[in-house]
Amino acid sequence: MKKSIITGIGHYVPGNIVSNDDLAKVMDTNDEWIQERTGIKERRHLGKHSGVTTSDLGTKAAEIAIRNAGLTAKDIDFILFATLSPDYYFPGCGVLLQKNLGCDTIGALDVRNQCSGFVYALSTADAYIRSGMYKNVLVVGAENHSFGLDMSTRGRGVSVIFGDGAGAVVVSASDDENSGIISTNMHSEGEFAEELAVQFPGTKLGWSDVMLEEGNTLTPEQIYPYMNGNFVFKHAVTRFPESIREAFENSGESIEDLKLFIPHQANLRISQFVQRQLGLRDDQVFNNIQKYGNTTAASIPIALSEAYAEGRFQKGDLICMTAFGSGFTWGSVLMRW
Numbered sequence: 314m315k316k317s318i319i320t321g322i323g324h325y326v327p328g329n330i331v332s333n334d335d336l337a338k339v340m341d342t343n344d345e346w347i348q349e350r351t352g353i354k355e356r357r358h359l360g361k362h363s364g365v366t367t368s369d370l371g372t373k374a375a376e377i378a379i380r381n382a383g384l385t386a387k388d389i390d391f392i393l394f395a396t397l398s399p400d401y402y403f404p405g406c407g408v409l410l411q412k413n414l415g416c417d418t419i420g421a422l423d424v425r426n427q428c429s430g431f432v433y434a435l436s437t438a439d440a441y442i443r444s445g446m447y448k449n450v451l452v453v454g455a456e457n458h459s460f461g462l463d464m465s466t467r468g469r470g471v472s473v474i475f476g477d478g479a480g481a482v483v484v485s486a487s488d489d490e491n492s493g494i495i496s497t498n499m500h501s502e503g504e505f506a507e508e509l510a511v512q513f514p515g516t517k518l519g520w521s522d523v524m525l526e527e528g529n530t531l532t533p534e535q536i537y538p539y540m541n542g543n544f545v546f547k548h549a550v551t552r553f554p555e556s557i558r559e560a561f562e563n564s565g566e567s568i569e570d571l572k573l574f575i576p577h578q579a580n581l582r583i584s585q586f587v588q589r590q591l592g593l594r595d596d597q598v599f600n601n602i603q604k605y606g607n608t609t610a611a612s613i614p615i616a617l618s619e620a621y622a623e624g625r626f627q628k629g630d631l632i633c634m635t636a637f638g639s640g641f642t643w644g645s646v647l648m649r650w
């Protein structure tokens with residue numbers, strides 16, 4: 314059976330750096346609070362009127378990944394695009410990427426799994442490759458959060474955390490038994506869907522009726538992202554280790570041999586907690602949330618791309634990528650590079 318290897322990686326982040334001090338100018342927050350609670354020092358923001366969309370960010374990252382794979386857009390057989398901040402309510406970003414890149418009329422599937430979006434998309438790509446259906450699958454995670462954050466003090470519990478960016482990988486079929494994706498897992502618990510959500514636009518609120526109503530009843534909590542931070546944190550620190558251990562179960566691999574753990578960059582405190590739980594050394598965990606904040610579906614591919622560029626792993630090394638977030642959804646991908 315074919316195995317899935319990553320043949321190209323790329324990432325792109327907007328140039329506009331927003332420091333914690335910059336945020337403190339527009340809302341009641343401060344550098345100390347943000348760094349102590351999250352580890353974040355700065356993030357990238359396109360802003361509300363940049364004209365740059367999520368699919369634009371994804372296109373830039375994808376172009377780099379395809380080039381690094383030594384391929385052209387014509388070699389891509391299928392697109393998986395993960396985002397929670399799509400250009401349109403519908404259609405999804407996948408078709409826009411297909412157009413922007415000039416791919417053939419290949420399939421383009423959008424993944425709506427927020428922070429776990431990239432892990433879900435990569436797992437799906439792996440299943441397609443192993444089944445023999447596709448040879449080269451493009452997997453993209455991209456987010457333009459800054460267009461829709463509440464930048465007033467009311468939104469500070471959420472807005473200081475999120476940033477914009479994109480990452481992409483080309484997943485290709487390989488006959489090499491000693492490298493590639495070893496195991497994946499995906500989970501969900503919809504009972505907690507509203508604990509981290511943007512409700513609008515959505516059919517539960519009536520959407521167009523609500524929009525058109527005189528003096529409509531929409532509240533900021535419905536329009537802007539809502540997060541029950543403590544609650545999400547507690548679930549994250551349980552589900553992360555659970556999913557990682559599951560990835561290793563029956564894999565024939567052991568956690569001690571992990572070269573690099575690349576967690577979804579939700580909060581530095583979550584990554585450190587998970588690191589302690591698994592007994593990993595500092596050099597076994599990659600964090601870049603300090604520079605980019607939480608870029609949800611883009612966070613793992615951006616981190617993977619940076620870690621690779623920094624030489625943090627080489628061919629044959631064991632890597633685990635794990636995410637947890639809105640849904641709740643969570644999951645892992647364990648692979649040998």
Ligand code: UT7
Nearest residue numbers: 342343346350428469470473542543545546549579580638
């Ligand atoms: O990626 C998707 C998954 N997301 C996560 O995993 C996020 C998980 N949760 C978290 O990372 C943390 O819960 C947060 C970083 C979001 C919040 O940290 P916390 O330690 O849970 O703080 P809190 O929400 O309990 O708020 C503590 C205090 C509150 O004030 P009072 O009520 O104690 O007076 C907040 O109003 O901090 C206040 N606060 C802030 N102060 C300054 C909330 N946000 C801010 C802020 N600046 N930005």
